[in-house]
Amino acid sequence: MEYILPILTSFLFCFIAIQVVGPIAIKVGLVDVPNARKHHNGHIPLIGGVAIYIGVITSSLFFVETNSAFVIYLLSASLLLFIGVLDDYYDLPVRARIVAQILVACMMIFGAGYYLESFGSIFGSDEAHLGKIGVLVTILAVLGAINAFNMVDGIDGLAGALSLVTFMSLGVLLGIAGSNWYLLALLFIASIVAFLMFNLRWPNRSLNKIFMGDSGSMLIGLTVVWLLVIGADDNVRAFEPVTALYLIAVPLMDMVAIMYRRLKKGKSPFKPDRDHLHHIFERAGYTRKQSLAAITLASALIAFIGCFMQIIAIPEWIRFCIFVLMFGVYNYTLIHIWKVITWLNRKKKH
Numbered sequence: 001m002e003y004i005l006p007i008l009t010s011f012l013f014c015f016i017a018i019q020v021v022g023p024i025a026i027k028v029g030l031v032d033v034p035n036a037r038k039h040h041n042g043h044i045p046l047i048g049g050v051a052i053y054i055g056v057i058t059s060s061l062f063f064v065e066t067n068s069a070f071v072i073y074l075l076s077a078s079l080l081l082f083i084g085v086l087d088d089y090y091d092l093p094v095r096a097r098i099v100a101q102i103l104v105a106c107m108m109i110f111g112a113g114y115y116l117e118s119f120g121s122i123f124g125s126d127e128a129h130l131g132k133i134g135v136l137v138t139i140l141a142v143l144g145a146i147n148a149f150n151m152v153d154g155i156d157g158l159a160g161a162l163s164l165v166t167f168m169s170l171g172v173l174l175g176i177a178g179s180n181w182y183l184l185a186l187l188f189i190a191s192i193v194a195f196l197m198f199n200l201r202w203p204n205r206s207l208n209k210i211f212m213g214d215s216g217s218m219l220i221g222l223t224v225v226w227l228l229v230i231g232a233d234d235n236v237r238a239f240e241p242v243t244a245l246y247l248i249a250v251p252l253m254d255m256v257a258i259m260y261r262r263l264k265k266g267k268s269p270f271k272p273d274r275d276h277l278h279h280i281f282e283r284a285g286y287t288r289k290q291s292l293a294a295i296t297l298a299s300a301l302i303a304f305i306g307c308f309m310q311i312i313a314i315p316e317w318i319r320f321c322i323f324v325l326m327f328g329v330y331n332y333t334l335i336h337i338w339k340v341i342t343w344l345n346r347k348k349k350h
């Protein structure tokens with residue numbers, strides 16, 4: 001019951017919130033409209049983030065021990081959700097979103113007192129302490145995580161499925177370490193499952209489709225980086241900082257690679273396009289469901305490897321080198337994507 005009751009409560013609150021908020025969103029115009037970049041049928045309510053927030057926050061009032069750090073988290077999550085809803089409705093400029101994200105990062109650092117103090121021993125036996133520069137690194141980490149999950153939200157279920165992988169990994173590692181923050185990961189898992197039922201219209205096609213929206217992807221990104229920083233904190237030490245890279249590997253690598261390619265072309269790194277990993281799968285002839293399954297499985301495998309190496313205490317510098325090599329292969333694949341697509345098509349024919 002320690003686990004089941006909070007999970008069921010979060011799931012039910014999110015499920016009910018979707019039913020209640022969905023019609024309201026349609027009336028006020030909080031919907032996603034098809035265009036040249038967004039291919040879907042009809043006007044879809046952008047209320048996934050609001051529903052997940054309601055499911056998690058409401059259930060946390062019953063099951064999460066309230067302390068000053070958790071109150072700061074609630075305030076920062078509420079602020080970012082509000083900015084996300086405004087962005088979904090008004091399409092805010094990038095600068096406004098970045099300012100809000102820096103503000104919530106500062107709330108985590110100066111309000112709750114959580115920030116990255118070191119990179120661990122990724123360069124050898126000595127620990128790479130950050131000192132005061134850890135504040136700047138943490139702000140960049142918050143911006144990176146929030147925008148990584150925001151950018152990967154391109155096909156039905158992808159941001160939700162990838163965040164499930166991350167929250168499951170965080171729940172396990174934080175639970176093993178004895179940190180009560182594992183419960184927040186469980187609450188998000190339950191609410192995201194409820195969201196995915198409507199987003200994917202599974203197991204019943206009669207469910208009304210909804211989208212996560214920027215409010216949802218930014219809320220998830222904030223919560224992920226919040227738990228990652230806590231997990232790597234010396235007082236918790238659920239995992240070393242290098243393990244965090246494996247837990248958000250696919251969103252992180254996709255964001256860094258795509259921003260690099262945009263800058264190389266002389267474009268804004270935040271300008272939307274159709275060059276993400278899931279778009280590449282589609283151009284290779286895979287359906288969206290096949291793309292979703294393949295990318296999620298890849299993310300789960302990488303996260304499992306990261307958790308496994310953490311548990312058996314593989315040296316941090318080896319784990320870091322493996323991740324760098326993996327990212328190098330990923331980036332090389334994107335640069336030579338048409339050769340890869342040709343190879344994949346040949347495999348499909350066989």
